Amino acid sequence: MSEAGPERQVIVRTIDLRKEYVKKGIVTEALRGITIEIYRGEFICVMGPSGSGKSTFFNMIGGLDAPSAGRVFIDEVDVAQLNAYELAYLRCKKVGYIFQSYNLIPVMTALENVTTPMIFAGVEPDEARKRGLRLLDLVGIGTRWFHRPKEMSGGQQQRIAIARAMANNPSMLLCDEPTANLDQATGQEICEILRRLQREQGVTIVCATHDHKFLKVSDRIAWIRDGQVSRLVRSDEVEIEVGHIG
C-alpha cells in the first residue's frame, strides 16, 4: 500500500491553498500555497514545527474553515461549491475528525458521543447503539461505554474520539495532533489503533503531528514549514534519516 504510483486514486487534492488570518489589521499567512494530493487508503503524516500551519491545513481539507484562496477537492468535488447541507453530509458521513483536545461532548456518555454522528445521519437508535458498542470494542473501551468523558483518562477519551470519528464509516480520518496530550505508551496505542483502521478498513488517514511515532506507521510524510510543503517523501526513504532529524 505504500506504493505511491500514478495509478492511485486521489481522495484529497489541494491547489495553491492559502489562508490568511487578519487580526487587528495584522495579517498572518498561515498557509502560503499548498498543492498536494492525498491518495485513497494511504496513511499520510503532516509534520512541521509549531506554528507552521498544520492545524490550519487540517481545517481546510476537512471543510471546517474556509480558505482565503486556492481550492480543496475531496473526491474531485470542490468543497467551496458545497452548500450547508452537503457540507454537513460530508462532515457527518465522509470525514471523521480527531482533535488534540478530544472535543467530546462533556454531557454525553462515551456511547452517546459515538452515536451522535449516527443520529445526525438518521440511523435508528437501536442500530446506532449496536454499532456504537462495536466501535467502542474496536478501540478497546467497550466495557466503559456508560462513562462520561470527564471520568476517563486522556487516552481513553481519545479512543472515544476515534470511535466517534469512525461512526459513519468515513472514507477519511483527519487527525490533528491526536497524541500530543498523551504519554509515550498511550500515544503508541492510539497510533496503532489508527494504523489498524487504515490497514483493516482501508480508511485514509491524514495526521498532523509532531510525534515521531507516526513516522513508522505512515506511508508518506509531508513536511510543512512556514505554510508551505517543504518536503514530501515516502516513509521508507525517511526512516534512515530520523536519527538526525529528531
Place this chain on the structure above:
Amino acid sequence: MKRIEAKDQVRLSIYKCFEICVNGVYYRLFRSLVTISIVVLTVAFFSNVVTEGIMTHGVARGVQQEMQIKRGDARFLAKLTEVETVAEFVERLGRTVPGTPAYRELAGVTGAAPARIGDLVSFSTRLLTYRKFFDDRLTFGKRRILLGGKTGLAAFEYLLDPENFDLFRKRLSELKSLRLPGTPDDLYGLLREYLGRMKEIEALRAQYEKAVKTIAAAYPLAVLKEKIVAGDSGVLNLVRKLGFQVDEAEYRRISGQLADTERILRLSKSLQNFTFKTRFINRFSILAKQYTPKQVMKKLKSRSNAAWFVQQAQDIPLPVDFDAQEVRRLAREFLARASLREVERVLNTKGDWREGIDRKTIWLMVVSFVVCTVGIANAMLISVAERFREIATMKCLGALDGFVMVLFVMEAGLFGLAGGVLGVVLGLLLSLLKQFLSFGRYALAYFPAAHVAGGIGAALLIGMLIATIAALYPSWVASRMAPMEAMRVE
C-alpha cells in the same frame, strides 16, 4: 472503494431534537438549574411587582366600597347638614355617573330637568379633567408660567381673560413635553361656556343649600341624629320630599349604623374615665401608654372581660348601660372600623389607587421588566456562549445549522417555561404574603383573581419570550459559523 458524493444531510425531526435537548438539560442539570434559577428570580421579581400592583388595586377598590357603606351614616348626615362650596359641588357633579341614585338625587333635590343635569354633569366632567391636570400634573413653576400660579377654579377664571389665554396658548406650545388632556381649542370652548355653566351650577347648588336649611330649621343637629337613630319616619319623609334618594331599607341601615356610631362613641368616651383606666391597667398589668382604645377594645371582645366591664360600669359608675353582649359587639365593630381605616391609611401612603394602578407602580413595573429582560437575556447569552465549542464539535459531526438553533432555542424555551412557572409562583406567594401583612384579611377578601391571573400570564409569557429571543441571536450566530471559527471563540 466508496467514493465521496455530495448529498444533502438528513434533517432530524422536531421530536428527535426535543429528545436530544431534554437529554442535554438533564445531563447538565446543575448548570441548567443555575440558569433556570436566574430566570426564576427575575420573573419572580417582575411578577411580584405586577401582581402586587394589581392586588393593591383590588384591595383599594374593595376597601373603598366597604368604607362607603360603613360610612353611610356619616355621608348621609353630611348630605343633610353640610352646605358644599361651588368647587366641591362641581367636583361632585363631575364624578356623578348617569343612571346612579346619586344622579337621580341631583334631579330630585334641584328640581332641574334631566337634560340640563346631563349637560352640567358632562361639563363638570370635562372641567374636572382639566382641573386635575392643572392641579396635579403641573409643577409649581409651570403652573406659575401658564396659569399665573392659580389653582382650582381660580385657574379657569384666570384663563377667561383673553390676554391670559393667549399667553397660555403661546407658552404651552413652547413646553413641548406637556400634553393637555384636550386641544387648546377644546379648552377654549370649555372656557366660553364657563361663566354661563357656572351660573347654572350655582343655581343648582343653591337648591341644595335651601334643602339643607329646611332640614336644619325642622331639626337641630342633635335632634336630627336622635331621630335618625330612632328610625323616625318624619325625618325620612321630609328628606324624601326634598328630593334625596333614600329608601326605607337604606334608611333603616343608616339608622342602625348611626346608632352604633353613637354607642361606640359613648363606649370610647367612658374608657377615658380615670378610675376605670386605673383599674384596667391594674387588672391586665399593662403600661399606661399601652392603654389605647384599640388595646382596650381588643380585651373587651372576650366574654369574661366584657362582663367585668359591665360590673365596673355600674360600680364606678360610667354613663353607659350596655350589657356584656352589647359591649362585645361594639368592641368588635370598633375594631372592624379601625382596621378598615388602617388599611385605607396604608393604601393612601402607597399612592393614589383611586385612578387605577398607581404611577409609581407602573414605573416600577417598567423597571422590573427591564431587569427581567436583561437578566434572562444575560443568562441565555452566557449559556449559549459557553457552549460554542460544543456547537463547533456538533457541526464537525454533521449537525445542521438549523438543528443547532432548534436545540438552543428549545432549551431556552424550556428554561423560560420552567423558570417562568416557578418564578411566577414565587412572585405571587411573595406578594400575597406582603399584601397579607399590609392589609390582613382584606388582601384575601378583595383578591382580584382574574386580573392577577392576567398579570401572571403576562409575566410567564414575557419570561418565555425573552428567554427564547435572547437565545435566538447567539445560537444563530454560532450555528452559522464555520466549525473552527466557533471553536476559536472563547
